[in-house]
Each structure stands twice: as structure tokens, then as C-alpha cells.
Amino acid sequence: MNLNLKVDKTHRYDAIVVGSGMTGGMAAKELTEKGLQVLMIERGREVKHIEDYDTAMKGPWEFQHRGKISIHSAEEYWANSRFGNLANEETGEFFTDDKKNPYIEKRPFDWIRAYHTGGKSMHWGRQSYRFNKNDFEANAKEGIAIDWPIRYEDLEPWYTHVEKFVGISGQKENLEVLPDGHFLPAMPMSAPELYFKEQMMKKLNRPITIGRVANLTKPQPWHTELGRASCQYRSKCSRGCPYGAYYSSLSGSIPAARKTNKLTVLHDTIASEIIFDEKTQKATGVRVVNQKTLAVEEYFAKIIFLNAGSMNSAALLLNSKSNRFPTGFGNDSDQVGRNIMDHHLGVGANATVEGFEDDYIFGQRPNALYIPKFRNWGTDKRDYLRGFGYQGGASRSDWKRGITTDGFGATFKEDMTKPGSWVMGFGGFGEVLPNPENRMYLDKDKKDPYGIPMIVFDAAFGENEIAMRKDMMNAAVEMLEVAGFKNVAGFNRQDTHLGLGIHDMGTARMGKDPKTSVLNKFNQVHAAKNVFVTDGAAMVSSSCVNPSITYMAMTARAANHAVEELKKQNL
């Protein structure tokens, strides 16, 4: 592996990218391909593609607790463990030890992090949907928060650009609510799913599509060139994909950036402050802390991209104080850290499906069905704003059904070797409205082990989300009943908090007016245009679709703008 470790003695680069995850990787790729010398700063340990995927090829018996989380791990990963064992034996190495990286909760917040090369791109759900035109207009139409400074048309070419590179498997549907993208061949649906899809169209006029997912169903030459191969349908994506079929920064953007020989990556390096020059009114670089030695260093560049993840990017702005920015870098509007959004989940319905006994599936599909938003769309009007989509599908139960059904002994044992009946279920992803009172800020006194102020979360779901959840459950129940399935049971978990969707966003929003927003329409800090924030922090509203592909499109667009502006000597 070509690791560019030669750090320039003068610590000078064309661009610094803080973070190596979904958007940091994309920023590094775009900037290096346009000829810039880029320094990427990653706070966590180095993970090498393939080589460091320790659990990727293990059989189930090779995990001591067979996937269950031990009490010990549950205490190390306390935030991860509240709702489900995200950080289990199979995938734990790609989640962050919460005990070593503490945060403060004024109100409960499930902050799920991934401090290592590739960040959360190592275990993202890979679902990739474009925002629709209305997503960019809804705030203005409804008088919510502020208007987006961009429209769908501004992002459209960049969606195509990143979709091609990433490789998204999906089906064109020609729906206004869910714009089509550039797709690789779609994954198939099972027999009960096809039946369900047909019933929904016939009885509710509701379109359903197969999930649009960042797994290569048919690698294109530019994927193969980076060493990426076709999906093997193991559905063990979050252990790290040794085939590179699953898009992550490690399989895609970082190798592409390395090919240019213009990328330098620092690991174990935590960006603590942006350095501001009062004379030029520009940022000149970043101050960093080595997480192993606690040594402090400074690195300099013409432009800086913040891609540390929405909460950490905002924290970095807040921690960068100067005469010009006494309350944090670019925080003239007091919006940095505010308007935290996510998607709310843990609500939906399940059912058992009769029949289809001779239908089965070979291989594991790392994907589900997608039911696009249908509430507050077209002629539908609800007493709450916005809407939700569902992900889910049908599967045949396996031996685990034996846990909850009676029986034991030789016949029971034999039964367990055969597939059980089909079950079908859906979980919703609901849009969260921006609210300035949902915020994070830095604690005045408490510092983390690296001497950086700790983050305090003070955010919760609002009335609109709570009202929507009831409908999310009922609508899921209705669909399964309309399809004629049995034992339909809705669920609406009350123990979820903001953050759990791992789609946290909104803490340094874009906008037209510097008084009410942090960034301009090209993700530049209004008052210091050589600093770009292109991760989830930039979002003005959340839509209900999984956001990563939108972050990546925004990043590519901002990188293009940055290089154009550099050429014009505007930065």
C-alpha cells in the first residue's frame, strides 16, 4: 500500500482536510485530483484497507460471545449499547470507545462515533438517496428556520458525479419524490416482496423500490482500477469489505486520492483549533494535538476543509476563538452548534407472511426495500410537517425462531435445519425539523483527555417528530394489513434519542444571510471564505432520506468551487 507519510517539514500544504470519513475522503479525492497538495488529518488510529479487516472472513464460531456484547464491552461502549449493540464483536473495532471519549448530556444524546481512517464510512448503512426538489424548498414554503441557499439543480451534476464514483445499485423509478440517480444494476426482490410491491401499487397507489445501496453489483472500469470488485452477497459489510465492493473512504476516495501522489495522511492527530490571521482575515492553518503523545503542532494551508463529522466540525469552530471571533470561528450568527437534526427511527411494524413456502434466497442481500415518502406529498396533508420513508423487507426465519417457539429434542433439532416461515417488517426514517434550541456547545471547565473542552449536548425530539411517529407506526401497520399479512404488530420505541440515527447534522448551516447562517452557498464560512465545512454540519433541513450521498455531492461541489476561487486568487 502506497502510504504517503512524508510530512512537509515546513508543514505547508495547499489544503488541509480535517477528517477521513465519508466527506473528508471525498474532499481529499476531489482536491488532489484537481492538483492540490492535501494534508488529511485523522484523529484516530490508522486502519488499512483489507489488511486491518480482522473479522471480515471469520466464521461465527470464531467470535467468543458469538456476536453478543459482553458486559465489559457494554461499559466501554456505553452510548453504542443503549439501543442495540452497534459495537459488537464483529464490528466493534470500527466504533469508538465512549469511555475513552466522553461527552456530557444535558439531555440524552446518542452520539455514535468512529475515530479511525474512514470514520463512519466503515459502517454506514450505504443507503443513498437524492434529496428531492421540495426538500430544498420546504423551509421557505413553510416558514421553518431559514431557506436553503441552493436548490436541487445546483447539486444535480454533483450527485451524478459522486454516484458514478461511489457505485450505487438501484432501480430508476421516475418519481418526483425520489429523484433517480446514476445506478448500477438493481438487486432483486424476493417473492413476498414482489407481491407486497404489487399490492401497494394496486390498493394504495404507493410506489416501492429496491434500496439504492453503495455496493457494487457490476463494477465499472473506474471501480476496478481502484481494486474494487463485485459484491459477494455475504452481507458482512460492517466488518470491513475485503472485496472493496462496499463503498467506504478506504475502498474508494482515499485510494483515488493516493493515486495522485498528492495526499499526506496524519493519524492520531486531533485538530483542536483553526488558526486565524487578523491581518488577512483568513484562516492560515490548524493546531493539532497528537492523541498518543499530546504534542501540539501547527499545519498551514491556503484552504481548510472541515469534515470531522457534524458535531466535531462545529466543536472545532467553537473552540477556535480570536479577537475577530470571540465566540468561535465564523460564529457571528450564534448558529454554530445549533439546529441539531438527525432522523428518528425505531418505529414501524412487523408481520408474518403466509405461503411462499417454496420460495427461498441464495446469498444475503446487503440491502432492503425502500418506501419513499408519501405523507404531505401531492394532495396528502397531515397535521404535522414533512414526512418519512421506510426501509425493510421480507426474509425467511432461520434457527433463531427456535428461541421464541416451544419445543426441544431430536425433532425440534431437525426442524431448525429447515427455513421457517416468511416474516416482513419495516422501520421508518422520519425527518427532524431544525430547532435552534437543539444544540451542542463546549463545557466551560471540563476538558477531554487531550485538553480539548468537552462537548455538551442539549437536544431532544420535538412535537412534530412525536406526532409523526404515531403516523409512522400506523401507516406501517396499515400497509402490512392491506397486503393481507398476519400477526401485524406496530412498534414505536420511546427510548430513542437524537443521534441514534447516526445522521446528526445541522450545526453550521448554510444560508444566504450571514446574520442567520454560518456558511454561504458554497459551504464557505461567511466571514472567512477559505474555510469550508462540507459534512452534515452544513445542512439546513434534514429531509427523510439517508444523507451521506448529499454530503458527498456538496463536498465535491465545494471542492470544485474552492479550486476555481484559488485560481482566481480570491482565497
Added chain:
Amino acid sequence: MMDRRNAIRNVALLVGGAFSAPTLMAMNHWEDNLKASPAAFALSDNQKLIVAEVAEIIIPKTNTPGAKDVGVPDFVVMMIQDCYRKPEHISFAEGLADLENKKFLSLSSSQKSEILKQVESNSVEQMKVYQVQQTKMGDNDDREQMKEQAKGLPFWRLIKELTLLGYYTSEQGLKSSFDYVPIPGKLEMTKLKPNQKSFAY
């Protein structure tokens, strides 16, 4: 502000499975510096024999290996120790004490089965208070949600779940029960053949 330091939370386990949750203390402050030391959990030799016997009755040796052949008894004990807290330690020990009182090991195999059928039907009632619910999360994960209870999960639920988990995920148990396809290489909708075994991945 909610103090959740003492809130007992259920977490669901194993994506796609109906696994019961070990209860976890949700810690509010990193300064708590709680030592990750599960309460001591020790079984007598006699109790260990009962665990092995019950596991073997659940998954007996047939033309394929049984629970004892693949090391399930030790696995069950290790799991109770490592993955469960005091309430489950207590309910598991209570279940074993009950079988000890019934002189379980000295009974005939048909008597043993009768007793376990009784234990099983009792636990159906006990499980009702937990209001177990399957929930779908993002990325199409299935997880199990249970209503919080001060009482540990019933003995039968624990031993049955851990026996099945230990057996069907052991190398011998898995390969002799299923068609093991670690690298499918393709995704196809198929028709089941007569007596076809499940795929395992």
C-alpha cells in the same frame, strides 16, 4: 434532566435474531469510572452437570453432533458470566436449584423431558411480562425490545437461547445442520428443493 445512571436498559442482540437482552447500566458520567466486573457467578459441579444435561436434551446427539459434543455446556456458563448481570445470574441459579430439588439428574429420560416441558410452559407465562417485541432499525436490522423488569429473564429462556446460539454457531453444529456458504458470490431468488437445508453464511 433525567438521571439515567441507574436506569436499567435492555439492548437487543445479534442482528436479525430474536435474542434477549442482557440488561445494562446506562452510565451517565464518565467519571463514574465503574469497574467492568460482572458479579461473580459460580456453579457447583452438580449444577454444571445439570446445565450439560438440559442442553443435551434440547439438542441431542442424533446422526449429527449434540450439544455436549460441540462444547455447549461450557459456552452457556461462560455467556451467563460474561454477558449477563446479576438479575440473570440469580434467575439462572434459581432455575438450576429447582431442578436440583427435583433430583433431575437421577430421573429417567422421559421424566426429564416431562419436567422440562413443565419448565418451558411456566416460562411462557413468565416471558409475557417482558412484552417482547421485534423492532426494525436502520439498515434492515432486526432487534428485540423488551419491557424492563427487575427480575432476570427466566432460566428456560436463558438456557434455551444460549444452547441454540452455542450449538448453531459452533463450527460442527453449523456445518452439520446447514448448507454453509460463507461466500455466496451471487444473490438469487430460488425455489426450495425437497428437504433442502437452510443456508448459513
